[in-house]
Amino acid sequence: MTRLVRTDEGNAYDHLGLRLRMRLTGGDTAGHLAVIEHVGRRGAATPLHRHSREGETFVVLDGELDGWSDGDHTVVAAGDTLHLPAGSEHAYRVRSTTARFLLLVTPAGFEQFFVADGTPSDPAAELPPVPGPPPAQAVERLGQVLDGYGVAITGPPPA
Template identity: 55%
Template sequence: MTAPFQTTHADTRWLWHLGSLLQLKATGEDTAGRFAITEHTCRQGAAAPLHRHSREDETFVVLEGELSIHIDGQVFSAAAGSLTFAPRGISHAYRVESPTCRFLALITPAGFEQWFTDTGEPATSPTLPPRPGPADTAILADAAARYGVELLGPPPH
């Protein structure tokens, strides 16, 4: 059993990850492994590579802006207020289509949120980081594999 908890803007854990600002709103440590919630603030063009989770479902809730979410060959246009579900075992990726975008990712069960910690860096301020250079896909893939996630290809265009 987990105890009730609340996170606020002041006590959120902030990371810079692949050119985006990420907030760890709730982790498996907070929820006894039941779920994790991350909030992403991204620039246009930010994208996740095509990948497949073996353990987690992932749900995207767009707060501001627009994503294109690619799931198993379908493309979902996800504007503010939309919810898009990507079940485990199915390939998916996203791309930011608007100048900026802010969205929540619900990861069930928890665990994969640690990949962001492993491959990101603590943010020195709650702002978008400088634009990054090319990502080292071998490092990202090795870290993802530790969480049962397979990188399948580049981000969508």
């Protein structure tokens, strides 16, 4: 089924210091693909982690990200695309003052983690602050939630 997503469409959530907007979900694509727009400030990052089933592709629209995959570091700038296959240990951090990028998740399904673990937000609101290092209890809880999606936290955000 053809699906057009207008600029102002898609539910928004704040998660790990990022504003996420669901552009396409598995429900829109018969489970093949999810597209999530991310916007964040410098320092917003994920811990090192590994997906057992999804590949993730980052398309940077504005700004820059630091990307890590299996021990390698790269700067992903506006116009660049970075694909991380399932099974790779990876993380990213917003490098520039702000960055806007699309995350393509294949196959879909993992986008539901952001819905379940994020905080519903107004897409026009000020961006959330970058959180400091999470307490051990929060990391443990996040790890338990991610386990249900076939994702394992393998370490803190790279330095």
